[in-house]
Amino acid sequence: MTDEGFDVIVIGGGGAGLAAAATAAELGASVLLFESERELGGSTQLSAGLFTAAGTSVQAALGIEDTPQRFFQHYMDLNQWLLGPGLIAAFCENAGPTLEWLLGLGVEVPAKVSANAHMPGLCQAGVEDVWRGHVPRDQGYGLVQVLAKAVRDRGVEVVLNTRVQRLLTENRRVCGVVADDLEVRASAVVVASGGFAQDGELLARYYPAALRAGEDLFVVAAEGSRGDHLRFGEEVGASVAGDGWGLMLPTAYFQRLHHWQSGFPPKSRVYVDATGRRVMDEDASYAVSTGIIEAHGGFVWAIFDERARRTLPPGYAHWDADHVAAEADAGRTVRAGTLAGLAAEIGVPAGTLEATVRRWNGQLPHGRDDDFQRHRTLANKGSQENPEPIDDAPFYAARVLPAELVCTHAGLEINAGAAVLDERGEVIPGLFAAGEAGAGVLGQRYVGGGNAVANALTMGRIAGRNAATTQR
Ligand SMILES: Cc1cc2nc3c(=O)[nH]c(=O)nc-3n(C[C@H](O)[C@H](O)[C@H](O)COP(=O)(O)OP(=O)(O)OC[C@H]3O[C@@H](n4cnc5c(N)ncnc54)[C@H](O)[C@@H]3O)c2cc1C
Known part of the structure:
Protein backbone atom coordinates (compact mmCIF):
# COMPACT_ATOMS: atom_id res chain seq x y z
CA MET A 1 0.00 0.00 0.00
CA GLN A 198 -30.40 -14.71 -0.28
CA ASP A 199 -32.29 -11.39 -0.52
CA GLY A 200 -36.07 -11.77 -0.96
CA GLU A 201 -36.67 -8.14 -1.91
CA LEU A 202 -34.04 -8.15 -4.63
CA LEU A 203 -35.43 -11.46 -5.93
CA ALA A 204 -38.88 -9.88 -6.21
CA ARG A 205 -37.39 -7.00 -8.16
CA TYR A 206 -34.78 -8.68 -10.37
CA TYR A 207 -35.73 -12.38 -10.53
CA PRO A 208 -39.43 -12.74 -9.70
CA ALA A 209 -39.60 -16.06 -11.59
CA ALA A 210 -37.74 -17.63 -8.64
CA LEU A 211 -40.62 -16.76 -6.32
CA ARG A 212 -43.11 -18.67 -8.47
CA ALA A 213 -41.93 -21.79 -6.62
CA GLY A 214 -43.68 -20.40 -3.52
CA GLU A 215 -43.07 -22.42 -0.40
CA ASP A 216 -41.17 -25.02 -2.42
CA LEU A 217 -38.37 -22.52 -3.11
CA PHE A 218 -35.02 -23.25 -1.52
CA VAL A 219 -31.73 -21.43 -1.95
CA VAL A 220 -28.39 -23.23 -2.16
CA ALA A 221 -26.27 -20.15 -2.93
CA ALA A 222 -23.80 -18.96 -0.28
CA GLU A 223 -24.94 -16.82 2.67
CA GLY A 224 -23.01 -13.83 1.35
CA SER A 225 -25.21 -13.64 -1.79
CA ARG A 226 -27.01 -10.55 -0.53
CA GLY A 227 -26.95 -8.40 -3.65
CA ASP A 228 -24.56 -5.71 -2.44
CA HIS A 229 -23.41 -5.21 -6.03
CA LEU A 230 -26.82 -3.84 -6.96
CA ARG A 231 -26.67 -1.37 -4.05
CA PHE A 232 -23.16 -0.27 -5.07
CA GLY A 233 -24.37 0.09 -8.65
CA GLU A 234 -27.22 2.38 -7.63
CA GLU A 235 -24.74 4.68 -5.85
CA VAL A 236 -22.83 5.32 -9.06
CA GLY A 237 -25.58 5.08 -11.71
CA ALA A 238 -24.46 1.71 -13.11
CA SER A 239 -26.62 0.03 -15.72
CA VAL A 240 -28.16 -3.33 -14.73
CA ALA A 241 -28.06 -6.26 -17.17
CA GLY A 242 -29.43 -9.79 -16.87
CA ASP A 243 -32.65 -8.53 -15.27
CA GLY A 244 -35.12 -11.39 -14.81
CA TRP A 245 -32.58 -14.19 -15.29
CA GLY A 246 -31.01 -16.75 -13.01
CA LEU A 247 -30.65 -20.48 -12.55
CA MET A 248 -33.45 -22.49 -10.99
CA LEU A 249 -33.00 -26.25 -11.09
CA PRO A 250 -35.98 -28.59 -11.39
CA THR A 251 -36.45 -30.63 -8.21
CA ALA A 252 -39.21 -32.60 -6.51
CA TYR A 253 -41.31 -30.34 -4.29
CA PHE A 254 -39.95 -32.17 -1.21
CA GLN A 255 -36.27 -31.49 -1.86
CA ARG A 256 -34.61 -28.90 0.33
CA LEU A 257 -30.93 -29.51 -0.40
CA HIS A 258 -28.72 -29.68 -3.49
CA HIS A 259 -28.97 -33.14 -5.08
CA TRP A 260 -25.63 -34.21 -3.55
CA GLN A 261 -27.49 -34.37 -0.23
CA SER A 262 -31.12 -34.63 -1.37
CA GLY A 263 -30.43 -37.51 -3.72
CA PHE A 264 -31.63 -38.34 -7.22
CA PRO A 265 -35.06 -39.40 -8.47
CA PRO A 266 -35.39 -43.00 -9.73
CA LYS A 267 -34.14 -43.66 -13.24
CA SER A 268 -37.45 -45.41 -14.04
CA ARG A 269 -39.77 -42.42 -14.16
CA VAL A 270 -41.61 -40.30 -16.69
CA TYR A 271 -42.48 -36.62 -16.51
CA VAL A 272 -46.00 -35.78 -17.68
CA ASP A 273 -47.83 -32.47 -17.80
CA ALA A 274 -51.54 -31.72 -17.23
CA THR A 275 -52.46 -33.59 -20.40
CA GLY A 276 -51.02 -36.84 -19.03
CA ARG A 277 -48.48 -37.02 -21.85
CA ARG A 278 -44.76 -37.32 -21.40
CA VAL A 279 -43.07 -33.98 -22.18
CA MET A 280 -39.31 -34.35 -21.97
CA ASP A 281 -36.12 -36.32 -21.52
CA GLU A 282 -36.30 -36.66 -17.73
CA ASP A 283 -32.51 -36.36 -17.51
CA ALA A 284 -32.25 -33.34 -19.83
CA SER A 285 -29.49 -30.91 -18.94
CA TYR A 286 -30.58 -27.93 -16.92
CA ALA A 287 -29.42 -25.87 -19.89
CA VAL A 288 -32.90 -26.69 -21.20
CA SER A 289 -34.93 -28.62 -18.58
CA THR A 290 -36.20 -25.61 -16.63
CA GLY A 291 -37.33 -23.91 -19.84
CA ILE A 292 -39.18 -27.05 -20.97
CA ILE A 293 -41.01 -27.36 -17.63
CA GLU A 294 -41.94 -23.68 -17.70
CA ALA A 295 -43.35 -24.12 -21.20
CA HIS A 296 -45.58 -26.91 -19.84
CA GLY A 297 -47.29 -24.91 -17.13
CA GLY A 298 -44.50 -24.51 -14.57
CA PHE A 299 -44.46 -28.05 -13.18
CA VAL A 300 -44.61 -31.69 -14.27
CA TRP A 301 -45.56 -34.89 -12.46
CA ALA A 302 -42.84 -37.47 -11.91
CA ILE A 303 -44.59 -40.83 -12.33
CA PHE A 304 -42.87 -43.91 -10.90
CA ASP A 305 -43.77 -47.20 -9.27
CA GLU A 306 -43.20 -49.15 -6.09
CA ARG A 307 -40.09 -50.95 -7.39
CA ALA A 308 -38.52 -47.57 -8.26
CA ARG A 309 -39.29 -46.23 -4.77
CA ARG A 310 -38.08 -49.35 -2.98
CA THR A 311 -34.77 -49.47 -4.85
CA LEU A 312 -33.76 -45.85 -4.28
CA PRO A 313 -30.17 -45.90 -2.98
CA PRO A 314 -29.92 -45.21 0.76
CA GLY A 315 -28.01 -42.37 2.35
CA TYR A 316 -29.81 -39.38 0.88
CA ALA A 317 -32.05 -36.96 2.72
CA HIS A 318 -35.05 -36.77 0.40
CA TRP A 319 -34.97 -39.16 -2.55
CA ASP A 320 -34.96 -42.06 -0.11
CA ALA A 321 -37.46 -44.96 0.04
CA ASP A 322 -38.70 -44.11 3.54
CA HIS A 323 -38.90 -40.39 2.89
CA VAL A 324 -40.98 -40.89 -0.27
CA ALA A 325 -43.27 -43.32 1.61
CA ALA A 326 -43.70 -40.74 4.37
CA GLU A 327 -44.58 -38.06 1.79
CA ALA A 328 -47.18 -40.44 0.32
CA ASP A 329 -48.57 -41.26 3.78
CA ALA A 330 -48.97 -37.53 4.36
CA GLY A 331 -50.83 -37.21 1.05
CA ARG A 332 -48.33 -34.79 -0.45
CA THR A 333 -46.92 -37.35 -2.91
CA VAL A 334 -49.88 -39.00 -4.62
CA ARG A 335 -50.10 -42.83 -4.39
CA ALA A 336 -52.67 -45.12 -6.00
CA GLY A 337 -53.13 -48.83 -6.73
CA THR A 338 -53.69 -48.28 -10.46
CA LEU A 339 -52.56 -45.79 -13.08
CA ALA A 340 -56.20 -44.82 -13.66
CA GLY A 341 -56.56 -44.12 -9.94
CA LEU A 342 -53.36 -42.06 -9.97
CA ALA A 343 -54.60 -40.10 -12.99
CA ALA A 344 -57.87 -39.32 -11.20
CA GLU A 345 -55.97 -38.06 -8.13
CA ILE A 346 -53.71 -35.72 -10.10
CA GLY A 347 -56.42 -34.62 -12.52
CA VAL A 348 -55.03 -35.90 -15.82
CA PRO A 349 -56.96 -38.05 -18.36
CA ALA A 350 -56.63 -41.70 -17.29
CA GLY A 351 -56.46 -43.09 -20.80
CA THR A 352 -53.65 -40.73 -21.72
CA LEU A 353 -51.57 -41.54 -18.65
CA GLU A 354 -52.02 -45.26 -19.27
CA ALA A 355 -50.97 -44.82 -22.90
CA THR A 356 -47.93 -42.77 -21.83
CA VAL A 357 -46.73 -45.47 -19.46
CA ARG A 358 -47.50 -48.23 -21.98
CA ARG A 359 -45.35 -46.43 -24.56
CA TRP A 360 -42.52 -45.93 -22.04
CA ASN A 361 -42.64 -49.60 -21.07
CA GLY A 362 -42.30 -50.55 -24.73
CA GLN A 363 -39.32 -48.26 -25.33
CA LEU A 364 -36.55 -47.26 -22.90
CA PRO A 365 -36.62 -50.44 -20.77
CA HIS A 366 -35.56 -52.05 -24.08
CA GLY A 367 -32.78 -49.53 -24.67
CA ARG A 368 -34.25 -46.84 -26.92
CA ASP A 369 -36.32 -43.72 -26.39
CA ASP A 370 -37.54 -42.79 -29.85
CA ASP A 371 -39.61 -39.91 -28.52
CA PHE A 372 -37.10 -38.01 -26.35
CA GLN A 373 -33.75 -39.70 -27.06
CA ARG A 374 -33.12 -40.20 -23.36
CA HIS A 375 -30.93 -43.25 -24.09
CA ARG A 376 -28.30 -40.79 -25.43
CA THR A 377 -28.33 -38.71 -22.24
CA LEU A 378 -28.12 -41.81 -20.08
CA ALA A 379 -25.20 -43.13 -22.12
CA ASN A 380 -23.37 -39.81 -21.76
CA LYS A 381 -23.84 -40.09 -18.00
CA GLY A 382 -22.25 -43.55 -18.07
CA SER A 383 -25.50 -45.35 -17.25
CA GLN A 384 -24.98 -49.08 -17.83
CA GLU A 385 -28.43 -50.57 -17.34
CA ASN A 386 -31.75 -49.82 -18.97
CA PRO A 387 -34.47 -48.42 -16.71
CA GLU A 388 -37.16 -50.82 -15.53
CA PRO A 389 -40.74 -50.70 -16.83
CA ILE A 390 -43.27 -48.81 -14.71
CA ASP A 391 -45.61 -51.68 -13.81
CA ASP A 392 -45.25 -52.47 -10.12
CA ALA A 393 -48.20 -51.08 -8.10
CA PRO A 394 -48.73 -48.89 -6.21
CA PHE A 395 -47.91 -45.99 -8.47
CA TYR A 396 -46.66 -42.56 -7.37
CA ALA A 397 -46.85 -38.98 -8.65
CA ALA A 398 -44.66 -36.22 -7.23
CA ARG A 399 -44.60 -32.63 -8.44
CA VAL A 400 -41.33 -31.55 -10.05
CA LEU A 401 -40.75 -27.84 -10.59
CA PRO A 402 -37.92 -25.30 -10.82
CA ALA A 403 -37.50 -24.69 -7.07
CA GLU A 404 -33.77 -24.84 -6.31
CA LEU A 405 -32.24 -21.40 -6.65
CA VAL A 406 -28.55 -21.71 -7.53
CA CYS A 407 -27.45 -18.34 -8.86
CA THR A 408 -28.75 -15.00 -10.10
C1 LIG B 1 -24.42 -25.68 -4.68
C2 LIG B 1 -23.94 -24.96 -5.91
C3 LIG B 1 -23.37 -25.68 -6.96
C4 LIG B 1 -22.92 -25.01 -8.10
N1 LIG B 1 -22.26 -25.71 -9.08
C5 LIG B 1 -21.74 -25.05 -10.13
C6 LIG B 1 -20.86 -25.69 -11.04
O1 LIG B 1 -20.47 -26.83 -10.85
N2 LIG B 1 -20.43 -24.98 -12.12
C7 LIG B 1 -20.81 -23.69 -12.35
O2 LIG B 1 -20.43 -23.12 -13.36
N3 LIG B 1 -21.57 -23.04 -11.46
C8 LIG B 1 -22.00 -23.66 -10.34
N4 LIG B 1 -22.70 -22.97 -9.41
C9 LIG B 1 -22.81 -21.50 -9.54
C10 LIG B 1 -21.44 -20.87 -9.29
O3 LIG B 1 -20.81 -21.53 -8.23
C11 LIG B 1 -21.53 -19.37 -8.95
O4 LIG B 1 -22.34 -18.67 -9.86
C12 LIG B 1 -20.13 -18.73 -9.01
O5 LIG B 1 -19.20 -19.52 -8.32
C13 LIG B 1 -20.21 -17.32 -8.41
O6 LIG B 1 -18.91 -16.81 -8.22
P1 LIG B 1 -18.78 -15.32 -7.66
O7 LIG B 1 -17.34 -15.10 -7.41
O8 LIG B 1 -19.51 -14.38 -8.53
O9 LIG B 1 -19.59 -15.35 -6.28
P2 LIG B 1 -19.25 -16.11 -4.92
O10 LIG B 1 -18.40 -17.29 -5.16
O11 LIG B 1 -20.53 -16.29 -4.20
O12 LIG B 1 -18.34 -15.05 -4.14
C14 LIG B 1 -18.83 -13.80 -3.73
C15 LIG B 1 -18.20 -13.48 -2.39
O13 LIG B 1 -18.44 -12.12 -2.06
C16 LIG B 1 -18.71 -12.03 -0.66
N5 LIG B 1 -19.40 -10.76 -0.41
C17 LIG B 1 -20.70 -10.45 -0.68
N6 LIG B 1 -20.95 -9.16 -0.35
C18 LIG B 1 -19.79 -8.64 0.11
C19 LIG B 1 -19.41 -7.34 0.61
N7 LIG B 1 -20.28 -6.32 0.65
N8 LIG B 1 -18.14 -7.16 1.06
C20 LIG B 1 -17.23 -8.20 1.04
N9 LIG B 1 -17.53 -9.43 0.57
C21 LIG B 1 -18.79 -9.65 0.09
C22 LIG B 1 -19.51 -13.28 -0.40
O14 LIG B 1 -19.51 -13.63 0.98
C23 LIG B 1 -18.79 -14.31 -1.26
O15 LIG B 1 -17.75 -14.98 -0.56
C24 LIG B 1 -23.11 -23.61 -8.23
C25 LIG B 1 -23.66 -22.89 -7.18
C26 LIG B 1 -24.06 -23.55 -6.01
C27 LIG B 1 -24.62 -22.73 -4.89
Missing part, protein backbone atom coordinates in the same frame (compact mmCIF):
# COMPACT_ATOMS: atom_id res chain seq x y z
CA THR A 2 1.21 3.53 -0.81
CA ASP A 3 0.12 6.75 0.96
CA GLU A 4 -2.50 6.94 -1.71
CA GLY A 5 -3.94 3.52 -0.79
CA PHE A 6 -3.94 0.40 -2.96
CA ASP A 7 -3.75 -0.08 -6.67
CA VAL A 8 -6.76 -2.41 -6.59
CA ILE A 9 -9.47 -3.20 -4.05
CA VAL A 10 -11.49 -6.37 -4.64
CA ILE A 11 -14.89 -6.76 -2.96
CA GLY A 12 -15.64 -10.44 -2.36
CA GLY A 13 -13.44 -13.51 -1.99
CA GLY A 14 -15.32 -16.08 -4.10
CA GLY A 15 -14.16 -17.31 -7.51
CA ALA A 16 -14.34 -13.96 -9.33
CA GLY A 17 -12.69 -11.99 -6.53
CA LEU A 18 -9.86 -14.46 -5.98
CA ALA A 19 -9.15 -14.68 -9.73
CA ALA A 20 -9.19 -10.87 -10.01
CA ALA A 21 -6.92 -10.39 -6.97
CA ALA A 22 -4.39 -13.05 -8.03
CA THR A 23 -4.24 -11.67 -11.58
CA ALA A 24 -3.84 -8.04 -10.52
CA ALA A 25 -1.11 -9.02 -8.06
CA GLU A 26 0.64 -11.08 -10.76
CA LEU A 27 0.97 -7.83 -12.71
CA GLY A 28 2.63 -6.15 -9.75
CA ALA A 29 -0.38 -4.28 -8.34
CA SER A 30 -0.88 -3.85 -4.61
CA VAL A 31 -4.20 -5.53 -3.86
CA LEU A 32 -6.58 -5.50 -0.89
CA LEU A 33 -9.45 -8.01 -0.83
CA PHE A 34 -12.45 -7.75 1.49
CA GLU A 35 -14.59 -10.80 2.26
CA SER A 36 -17.74 -10.35 4.31
CA GLU A 37 -17.79 -13.91 5.72
CA ARG A 38 -15.37 -15.67 8.04
CA GLU A 39 -13.83 -17.67 5.22
CA LEU A 40 -13.13 -17.26 1.53
CA GLY A 41 -15.06 -19.14 -1.12
CA GLY A 42 -18.67 -17.97 -1.46
CA SER A 43 -20.86 -20.02 -3.80
CA THR A 44 -17.75 -21.02 -5.73
CA GLN A 45 -16.62 -23.10 -2.79
CA LEU A 46 -20.02 -24.85 -2.62
CA SER A 47 -20.06 -25.61 -6.33
CA ALA A 48 -18.95 -28.68 -8.24
CA GLY A 49 -16.32 -26.42 -9.76
CA LEU A 50 -17.44 -27.54 -13.21
CA PHE A 51 -15.85 -25.13 -15.72
CA THR A 52 -16.99 -24.73 -19.35
CA ALA A 53 -14.24 -23.93 -21.80
CA ALA A 54 -13.24 -24.60 -25.40
CA GLY A 55 -9.94 -25.42 -27.07
CA THR A 56 -8.26 -26.65 -23.88
CA SER A 57 -5.34 -29.00 -23.36
CA VAL A 58 -7.71 -31.42 -21.59
CA GLN A 59 -9.94 -31.63 -24.66
CA ALA A 60 -6.88 -31.97 -26.93
CA ALA A 61 -5.51 -34.84 -24.83
CA LEU A 62 -8.81 -36.64 -25.37
CA GLY A 63 -8.61 -36.00 -29.12
CA ILE A 64 -11.46 -33.49 -29.08
CA GLU A 65 -11.23 -30.66 -31.58
CA ASP A 66 -12.89 -27.48 -30.38
CA THR A 67 -12.51 -23.74 -30.77
CA PRO A 68 -13.67 -20.58 -28.95
CA GLN A 69 -15.53 -19.63 -32.15
CA ARG A 70 -17.58 -22.82 -31.99
CA PHE A 71 -18.25 -22.22 -28.29
CA PHE A 72 -19.33 -18.65 -29.14
CA GLN A 73 -21.78 -19.83 -31.79
CA HIS A 74 -23.36 -22.36 -29.41
CA TYR A 75 -23.50 -19.85 -26.55
CA MET A 76 -25.18 -17.17 -28.65
CA ASP A 77 -27.62 -19.55 -30.34
CA LEU A 78 -28.78 -21.10 -27.05
CA ASN A 79 -29.37 -17.59 -25.71
CA GLN A 80 -31.20 -16.55 -28.88
CA TRP A 81 -28.62 -13.81 -29.50
CA LEU A 82 -30.01 -11.76 -26.62
CA LEU A 83 -26.50 -11.26 -25.21
CA GLY A 84 -23.82 -8.82 -26.39
CA PRO A 85 -21.69 -10.64 -28.98
CA GLY A 86 -18.57 -8.62 -28.10
CA LEU A 87 -18.72 -9.61 -24.44
CA ILE A 88 -19.54 -13.25 -25.21
CA ALA A 89 -16.69 -13.46 -27.74
CA ALA A 90 -14.30 -12.17 -25.06
CA PHE A 91 -15.64 -14.71 -22.56
CA CYS A 92 -15.42 -17.65 -24.99
CA GLU A 93 -11.89 -16.67 -26.10
CA ASN A 94 -10.64 -16.28 -22.53
CA ALA A 95 -12.32 -19.26 -20.84
CA GLY A 96 -9.77 -21.73 -22.29
CA PRO A 97 -6.69 -19.66 -21.30
CA THR A 98 -8.21 -19.18 -17.83
CA LEU A 99 -8.54 -22.93 -17.44
CA GLU A 100 -4.89 -23.33 -18.52
CA TRP A 101 -3.90 -20.70 -15.95
CA LEU A 102 -5.75 -22.68 -13.27
CA LEU A 103 -4.02 -25.90 -14.33
CA GLY A 104 -0.71 -24.04 -14.05
CA LEU A 105 -1.59 -22.94 -10.52
CA GLY A 106 -2.22 -26.54 -9.49
CA VAL A 107 -5.88 -27.27 -10.28
CA GLU A 108 -6.19 -30.86 -11.52
CA VAL A 109 -8.52 -31.82 -14.36
CA PRO A 110 -7.45 -35.26 -15.55
CA ALA A 111 -7.72 -35.98 -19.28
CA LYS A 112 -10.38 -38.64 -18.95
CA VAL A 113 -14.08 -38.90 -19.61
CA SER A 114 -16.28 -38.03 -16.66
CA ALA A 115 -19.89 -39.18 -16.33
CA ASN A 116 -20.96 -36.33 -14.07
CA ALA A 117 -19.97 -33.25 -12.11
CA HIS A 118 -18.55 -35.38 -9.31
CA MET A 119 -15.92 -37.30 -11.29
CA PRO A 120 -12.82 -35.28 -12.23
CA GLY A 121 -12.36 -35.14 -16.00
CA LEU A 122 -14.30 -33.89 -19.01
CA CYS A 123 -18.09 -34.27 -19.09
CA GLN A 124 -20.98 -33.04 -21.17
CA ALA A 125 -21.80 -29.67 -19.62
CA GLY A 126 -25.16 -29.04 -21.27
CA VAL A 127 -26.50 -29.60 -24.76
CA GLU A 128 -23.26 -28.90 -26.62
CA ASP A 129 -22.15 -31.29 -29.37
CA VAL A 130 -18.51 -31.08 -28.22
CA TRP A 131 -17.94 -31.79 -24.54
CA ARG A 132 -16.77 -28.73 -22.62
CA GLY A 133 -17.47 -29.44 -18.93
CA HIS A 134 -14.14 -29.55 -17.05
CA VAL A 135 -14.56 -31.12 -13.60
CA PRO A 136 -11.64 -30.35 -11.25
CA ARG A 137 -10.46 -32.64 -8.49
CA ASP A 138 -12.07 -31.61 -5.16
CA GLN A 139 -14.65 -29.57 -7.06
CA GLY A 140 -15.29 -25.93 -6.07
CA TYR A 141 -13.50 -26.43 -2.77
CA GLY A 142 -10.37 -27.47 -4.67
CA LEU A 143 -10.58 -24.42 -6.95
CA VAL A 144 -10.87 -22.07 -3.99
CA GLN A 145 -7.95 -23.69 -2.16
CA VAL A 146 -5.68 -23.27 -5.18
CA LEU A 147 -6.80 -19.68 -5.78
CA ALA A 148 -6.49 -18.74 -2.12
CA LYS A 149 -2.91 -20.00 -2.13
CA ALA A 150 -2.17 -18.04 -5.32
CA VAL A 151 -3.55 -14.91 -3.68
CA ARG A 152 -1.43 -15.43 -0.56
CA ASP A 153 1.72 -16.23 -2.56
CA ARG A 154 1.30 -13.01 -4.54
CA GLY A 155 1.06 -10.83 -1.46
CA VAL A 156 -2.61 -9.86 -1.64
CA GLU A 157 -3.85 -8.45 1.66
CA VAL A 158 -7.01 -10.33 2.63
CA VAL A 159 -9.45 -8.97 5.21
CA LEU A 160 -12.10 -11.49 6.30
CA ASN A 161 -15.34 -10.90 8.16
CA THR A 162 -15.63 -7.37 6.76
CA ARG A 163 -18.55 -6.40 4.56
CA VAL A 164 -17.84 -3.43 2.29
CA GLN A 165 -20.54 -0.82 2.94
CA ARG A 166 -20.25 1.47 -0.08
CA LEU A 167 -18.05 2.80 -2.87
CA LEU A 168 -16.05 6.03 -2.65
CA THR A 169 -16.23 8.38 -5.62
CA GLU A 170 -14.51 11.58 -6.68
CA ASN A 171 -15.64 13.46 -9.80
CA ARG A 172 -17.59 10.40 -11.05
CA ARG A 173 -14.51 8.22 -10.64
CA VAL A 174 -14.61 5.30 -8.20
CA CYS A 175 -11.60 5.74 -5.93
CA GLY A 176 -12.07 3.31 -3.05
CA VAL A 177 -14.53 1.78 -0.62
CA VAL A 178 -15.89 2.20 2.89
CA ALA A 179 -15.65 -0.80 5.21
CA ASP A 180 -15.94 -0.84 9.01
CA ASP A 181 -16.79 2.87 8.56
CA LEU A 182 -13.23 3.48 7.32
CA GLU A 183 -12.38 4.90 3.90
CA VAL A 184 -9.77 2.98 1.92
CA ARG A 185 -8.61 4.40 -1.39
CA ALA A 186 -7.56 2.62 -4.58
CA SER A 187 -6.97 3.32 -8.27
CA ALA A 188 -9.58 0.74 -9.17
CA VAL A 189 -12.27 -1.32 -7.47
CA VAL A 190 -13.48 -4.75 -8.62
CA VAL A 191 -16.97 -5.69 -7.43
CA ALA A 192 -17.02 -9.49 -7.08
CA SER A 193 -19.59 -9.83 -4.32
CA GLY A 194 -21.62 -12.62 -5.96
CA GLY A 195 -25.38 -12.67 -6.50
CA PHE A 196 -28.57 -11.86 -4.55
CA ALA A 197 -30.20 -15.25 -4.05
CA HIS A 409 -27.77 -13.22 -13.29
CA ALA A 410 -28.82 -9.57 -12.78
CA GLY A 411 -25.84 -7.40 -12.02
CA LEU A 412 -23.73 -4.46 -13.08
CA GLU A 413 -23.48 -4.35 -16.86
CA ILE A 414 -19.90 -4.90 -17.98
CA ASN A 415 -18.12 -4.58 -21.30
CA ALA A 416 -15.64 -7.06 -22.79
CA GLY A 417 -12.95 -5.64 -20.48
CA ALA A 418 -15.12 -6.17 -17.36
CA ALA A 419 -15.46 -2.38 -16.92
CA VAL A 420 -18.83 -1.34 -15.47
CA LEU A 421 -21.06 0.74 -17.74
CA ASP A 422 -23.43 3.53 -16.75
CA GLU A 423 -26.94 3.96 -18.10
CA ARG A 424 -25.61 5.76 -21.19
CA GLY A 425 -23.38 2.78 -21.93
CA GLU A 426 -20.21 4.63 -20.93
CA VAL A 427 -17.51 3.24 -18.69
CA ILE A 428 -17.61 4.33 -15.03
CA PRO A 429 -13.94 5.16 -14.42
CA GLY A 430 -12.23 3.01 -11.82
CA LEU A 431 -14.99 0.40 -11.54
CA PHE A 432 -14.87 -3.22 -12.69
CA ALA A 433 -17.14 -6.18 -11.91
CA ALA A 434 -17.12 -9.93 -12.44
CA GLY A 435 -18.90 -13.16 -11.53
CA GLU A 436 -22.59 -12.94 -10.67
CA ALA A 437 -22.01 -9.29 -9.72
CA GLY A 438 -20.82 -8.37 -13.22
CA ALA A 439 -23.61 -9.07 -15.67
CA GLY A 440 -23.91 -9.87 -19.34
CA VAL A 441 -22.31 -13.28 -19.70
CA LEU A 442 -24.89 -15.32 -17.77
CA GLY A 443 -28.00 -15.27 -19.91
CA GLN A 444 -31.55 -16.50 -20.01
CA ARG A 445 -30.31 -20.03 -20.75
CA TYR A 446 -27.65 -21.56 -18.57
CA VAL A 447 -25.30 -22.91 -21.22
CA GLY A 448 -24.37 -25.89 -19.10
CA GLY A 449 -22.86 -26.95 -15.82
CA GLY A 450 -19.73 -24.86 -15.66
CA ASN A 451 -21.18 -21.71 -17.18
CA ALA A 452 -21.14 -19.70 -13.93
CA VAL A 453 -17.78 -20.80 -12.53
CA ALA A 454 -16.18 -20.17 -15.93
CA ASN A 455 -17.83 -16.74 -16.01
CA ALA A 456 -16.62 -15.90 -12.50
CA LEU A 457 -13.01 -16.93 -13.03
CA THR A 458 -12.65 -15.78 -16.63
CA MET A 459 -14.23 -12.36 -16.18
CA GLY A 460 -12.56 -12.07 -12.76
CA ARG A 461 -9.21 -12.54 -14.43
CA ILE A 462 -10.03 -9.95 -17.09
CA ALA A 463 -11.24 -7.52 -14.40
CA GLY A 464 -8.07 -8.03 -12.36
CA ARG A 465 -5.85 -7.49 -15.39
CA ASN A 466 -7.57 -4.27 -16.44
CA ALA A 467 -7.93 -2.95 -12.89
CA ALA A 468 -4.19 -3.43 -12.36
CA THR A 469 -3.36 -1.26 -15.34
CA THR A 470 -5.85 1.51 -14.55
CA GLN A 471 -4.20 4.84 -13.80
CA ARG A 472 -5.70 7.24 -11.34
